[in-house]
Amino acid sequence: MTYDFVLSLPPFVFKVKNNIKFVFENACAMYGEACSEQLAGDEFIDFTLSINDGGGLRKIFKPQARFLCDEKEPFKPLTHSQAYAMLEWGMNWTVAAHEFSYVIIHSAVLEKDGKAILFPAPPGSGKSTLTAFLANNGWRLMSDEMALITPNSKTVTPFVRPICLKNASIPLAKQWFPDSVFSSIAKDTHKGDVIHMAPNKSAMLGKQQTAEIVGVVFPNYDTTKSLEIYQLNMAESYMQLVDNAFNFTAIGEPAFSTITRIIEQVRSFEIFYNDLKDVEAFLSEDVID
Template identity: 50%
Template sequence: MKLKDLSLSEFSDLINNDGLGIDFGITSFCILTKIKSVQSTFKQLYADFEVKPKESFTDFQVSVAYPNNIRRFLKPQVSFYFDEHSPFLPLPKSQSYPLLEWGMNWCVAGHKHNYLLLHGAVLEKNGEAMIFPAPPGSGKSTLTAYLSHTGWRLLSDEMTVINLTTGLVEPFVRPICLKNNSIDLFHSWFPDAFISNIAKDTNKGDVAHVKPPIDSVNRYLEPAKVKAIVLPKYDKNVELDIYALNKCDAYKAVSTNAFNEGVMGKEGFESAVNLVESCDTVEIHYNNLALVSEFLLEGQFKP
């Protein structure tokens, strides 16, 4: 059953009391919160996701709640909890929803070491996946949001998940986190897409989350073969410049953006090496998303 098929009373009972289980394919979460704004946003962003049966097993049990102190009445704050443990400092109530998403990322990045995990987006077209590993400020999420709403399948905005056995990239479909000016840009491009309310003045600036396309959600169990690794760097002065990377520089880029390669030891290193050996790697400097999309579709990554 999908989340949107639950009645309001069923949804409220689960998320307030027993926890709402969501299946993501590579993992599952049980979400619990009594904060109405978080409930409403989660219900809209995850409407097309599969709900796990009540009391079934989930990998991570998480919640966003008010701390038990006087601050809940004066300038209220919220905390993220993983199995009743709070790994972060509290944040202002206005940042409740982003805190949930960031906490879910933390759970996977810190615990799912049966996959190689990279900080990077993944999109697929015609059966071929592109990985976009990039640090904050590179324009990765803006590019991801644009491509995912112009015919590309979204596998992930934040976390590339590499299967150690097959070498395929596994979907981890979640809402896309846009920041600052990108929020208004995306809304102007795709006025019918759902965007959450803006959380102001977070440590990443103003942030909002975009609901993932339904086709991407429906294919949440469908892996893809990696065609290329693309390192995006937004540059307002450049329409599109393309630079091919050798395997050494490609590995450095993958390793730099890896969450858990070091934790996995030899297995992590070999998985990263196999990834860069199996595909081409380019760095792109750009300000024209249509040109980027055209280049990716042509697939001419070698000089």
């Protein structure tokens, strides 16, 4: 039996061929009305994905999940219970590998009062926990993973997706946000235990509302440090943004000029913190205002 579905996630539409029931159930829970069984009349498909079990005897004795994008398989199969997380990661890979109309930076994006802040960060920095906190405390989630920036501008386009939480942040998020919707847990992935938290109503309502970048913040969660703030010079900010840009080499000059525009026109900070409320106050008072 198949459980195919369509995800309408501006600026992209994904067709997902799928025979794993809980993947469909999780997608419906995470995306609500943006997940449907058929394509809307005025839409066209940008990417065709597949998430399926391995088939054959392995399906019985050691079930796995396989991800394909346009019939190409970029990843090795994962444990069957990790199938939904694999789909989310596969969607990230698909956009990063194939989309060239935006400069794409590995970054969370949060908006307040029409102004957006980028939060580029490597795994383990606490980015997604900070994102979840801000998204439930007066900020609009534009993305947890990707900043889609219009070339030669500071305009960022939303790509609203679930927030990916890992390990110790999972029980914290469930305690802090008991009314939020969470996916099933993917245990023992290469990132540890992983769960996805659905975008809230304000994020979905604003899924086509762009914003102008007014700041770049590189977050570092550190239990031993109260809030420490360091303003970066343009060279430091440039190098870190380039390191986090998925398609910098592929796009070339437009990516260079876009990142240069950002570092010349907005301030960049590196922060160390152990209290999310302190970070929110800094962002609201010193970056947004």
